[in-house]
Amino acid sequence: MFEEVVRSKWSIFSAGLLLILLILPSFIPRFYVYLLALIFVTSLLAMSLNLVVGHGGLFQFHHGVFYGVGAYTVALMLKKTSLPLWTGFVAGPIVAAVIGLVIGWFCVRLTRLYFGMLQISLGSLIWVIVFRWYSLTGGDDGIPGIPVPAILSPAKNSYYFILIVLVVCLILMYLILKSPFGSTLQAIRDNPQRCEAIGINVRRYQLAAIVIATFFAGVAGVLFVVLERSVFAELLFWVLSLEIFIMCLLGGWFTFAGPILGAAIMVALRTFVGIFTEYWTLILGIMLILLIFFLPEGVMGFLQKLFQHRTKDTAERGQG
Amino acid sequence: MDFSALCGQFLVGLSRAMILFVVCAGLSFVLGVLRVPNIAHGSLYMIGAFATFTVTKLIAGSVGFWVALIVAPLVVALVSLVAERALFRHLYQREHLMLLLFTFAISLILTDLVKIVWGAEYRSVSPPDLLKGSVSLFGASLPRYNLFLLIIGPLVAIAIWAFTNKTKIGKISRAAAVDREMVGVLGINVSWVFAVAFVIGCYLAGVGGALVAPTASITLGMGHSLIIEAFLIVTIGGLGNMWGALVGSLIFGVTQSLGILMWPQFAIVFPYVAVVVVLVLRPQGLLKAVW
Numbered sequence: 001m002f003e004e005v006v007r008s009k010w011s012i013f014s015a016g017l018l019l020i021l022l023i024l025p026s027f028i029p030r031f032y033v034y035l036l037a038l039i040f041v042t043s044l045l046a047m048s049l050n051l052v053v054g055h056g057g058l059f060q061f062h063h064g065v066f067y068g069v070g071a072y073t074v075a076l077m078l079k080k081t082s083l084p085l086w087t088g089f090v091a092g093p094i095v096a097a098v099i100g101l102v103i104g105w106f107c108v109r110l111t112r113l114y115f116g117m118l119q120i121s122l123g124s125l126i127w128v129i130v131f132r133w134y135s136l137t138g139g140d141d142g143i144p145g146i147p148v149p150a151i152l153s154p155a156k157n158s159y160y161f162i163l164i165v166l167v168v169c170l171i172l173m174y175l176i177l178k179s180p181f182g183s184t185l186q187a188i189r190d191n192p193q194r195c196e197a198i199g200i201n202v203r204r205y206q207l208a209a210i211v212i213a214t215f216f217a218g219v220a221g222v223l224f225v226v227l228e229r230s231v232f233a234e235l236l237f238w239v240l241s242l243e244i245f246i247m248c249l250l251g252g253w254f255t256f257a258g259p260i261l262g263a264a265i266m267v268a269l270r271t272f273v274g275i276f277t278e279y280w281t282l283i284l285g286i287m288l289i290l291l292i293f294f295l296p297e298g299v300m301g302f303l304q305k306l307f308q309h310r311t312k313d314t315a316e317r318g319q320g
Numbered sequence: 321m322d323f324s325a326l327c328g329q330f331l332v333g334l335s336r337a338m339i340l341f342v343v344c345a346g347l348s349f350v351l352g353v354l355r356v357p358n359i360a361h362g363s364l365y366m367i368g369a370f371a372t373f374t375v376t377k378l379i380a381g382s383v384g385f386w387v388a389l390i391v392a393p394l395v396v397a398l399v400s401l402v403a404e405r406a407l408f409r410h411l412y413q414r415e416h417l418m419l420l421l422f423t424f425a426i427s428l429i430l431t432d433l434v435k436i437v438w439g440a441e442y443r444s445v446s447p448p449d450l451l452k453g454s455v456s457l458f459g460a461s462l463p464r465y466n467l468f469l470l471i472i473g474p475l476v477a478i479a480i481w482a483f484t485n486k487t488k489i490g491k492i493s494r495a496a497a498v499d500r501e502m503v504g505v506l507g508i509n510v511s512w513v514f515a516v517a518f519v520i521g522c523y524l525a526g527v528g529g530a531l532v533a534p535t536a537s538i539t540l541g542m543g544h545s546l547i548i549e550a551f552l553i554v555t556i557g558g559l560g561n562m563w564g565a566l567v568g569s570l571i572f573g574v575t576q577s578l579g580i581l582m583w584p585q586f587a588i589v590f591p592y593v594a595v596v597v598v599l600v601l602r603p604q605g606l607l608k609a610v611w
Contacts, residue, residue, distance in 0.1 A: 059417065117555040118599045118603070120548065121552050121595045128588050129586070133586075278435075279435070286425075288422070289426075
């Protein structure tokens with residue numbers, strides 16, 4: 001019953017937040033609409049990473065690649081083919097998931113740091129190809145001016161589109177994590193040997209998790225194109241991948257919504273700190289060190305602990 | 321494609337591999353002894369290059385470079401000593417993921433500090449007079465500086481081998497790599513062994529930075545692009561294995577330079593393909609990993 005109370009509180013909170021986000025664009029300046037949409041895109045990316053990192057315990061070091069692949073796929077299809085506009089939107093996540101399947105197939109045979117290193121090398125391979133293949137991808141110039149469907153071109157429309165896709169994806173992720181599949185995945189994270197012993201095909205589960213996560217990263221990539229209308233090779237560089245990692249850490253790996261909070265804090269800080277100083281990465285580095293020393297479970301993990309302590313106290317007092 | 325061009329390109333690849341080796345040996349040493357995957361290693365390499373630039377500006381003439389070759393790595397070692405004593409030593413017990421993110425944070429800070437100290441412009445260093453021009457080797461002309469690198473690389477390898485096998489502190493740090501608790505039980509101050517090992521590893525990053533300075537333009541992004549290569553090299557060689565770092569560097573350097581002959585636009589792709597092939601065939605690395 002205690003859990004139900006907490007859950008209902010959460011769902012009321014989420015519904016309220018969603019309502020606010022739905023009416024907000026009518027009241028705030030255009031820049032903030034853009035900023036919120038950027039937070040949504042980044043949140044989805046961080047959430048997709050956390051599926052495999054926080055809940056799956058995998059060292060998914062190069063998640064940015066799948067984001068970039070999704071973005072480049074839709075960008076190239078919109079720019080260079082005459083296929084119906086929406087096919088690119090479907091193709092982006094699918095191509096990202098296929099690449100995720102291929103890379104994951106190699107990676108799940110290894111564990112921990114070796115898993116991460118193999119993924120970085122395979123991911124860097126894709127980055128290098130994108131970076132060098134000027135005739136197709138524009139190399140380090142990227143692809144500017146991507147023609148998105150006309151209905152999405154007003155800032156408010158793209159905002160609502162991104163918000164709706166984000167909410168649908170979050171619901172799907174929640175259902176996946178609450179399903180037997182999600183529970184098995186978390187069991188594998190906590191004790192892979194025991195799971196192997198009771199007859200779970202650990203590698204297949206991990207591979208499935210990677211494919212799901214890379215699919216959602218591809219969705220985030222598509223949303224990025226909707227928002228920015230351009231792509232560039234930095235999307236696939238390893239620095240971005242580690243930044244997504246930081247968002248998960250900042251928000252809290254072991255909570256469901258933590259990465260959203262982490263992404264919101266990172267994007268907002270980058271934007272506002274960037275106004276005052278060009279030394280944003282210095283601030284980010286200091287923030288990250290403080291986080292690792294004092295708040296290793298992230299903001300959300302910390303709040304959850306605080307909250308749980310307090311409710312437990314009151315519950316005990318009620319009993320006594 | 322004639323033989324001498326192939327030969328020349330091969331030698332250039334070897335000499336580039338020597339710089340990679342010096343950096344990777346340091347990274348591998350830190351990884352082996354301290355179990356820290358140090359992303360900041362790339363930033364320290366960058367600091368080494370920028371420090372070399374400053375020293376050659378302060379001391380005119382070709383003596384400047386030789387002084388820089390001594391001084392720049394010491395600057396890097398000093399920075400790493402401060403970082404180790406102030407921050408790293410509190411975190412050795414944490415899991416790898418946290419350590420990785422922590423070193424990423426250090427690298428972000430160091431990159432911006434370099435930006436504050438040296439600015440964001442491209443810098444360059446010219447090689448000393450003794451190493452200007454080129455020599456003819458196996459019918460191919462090779463810049464003298466690359467020849468110098470080909471000599472320095474093996475010397476560094478021998479020095480590292482002698483340090484880890486012949487000196488007491490080297491032996492202790494090898495022992496600490498295998499079983500740090502046992503070393504502590506024997507009454508050795510493990511904390512200081514770690515500090516020394518860390519500083520030596522970072523010193524090598526500084527040497528690499530000083531060596532690369534005359535061959536490439538010195539930029540703020542050089543650390544970030546190098547460190548990923550260095551990690552891959554250390555992984556395919558076998559984590560913590562110094563000879564593995566040498567083998568990995570040779571594979572990386574030579575495939576890249578031969579790739580330039582075959583397909584210039586995608587030359588940089590070849591080493592990554594080589595790394596993927598090695599990791600798929602031998603996931604644990606070519607040589608025996610320390611852990």
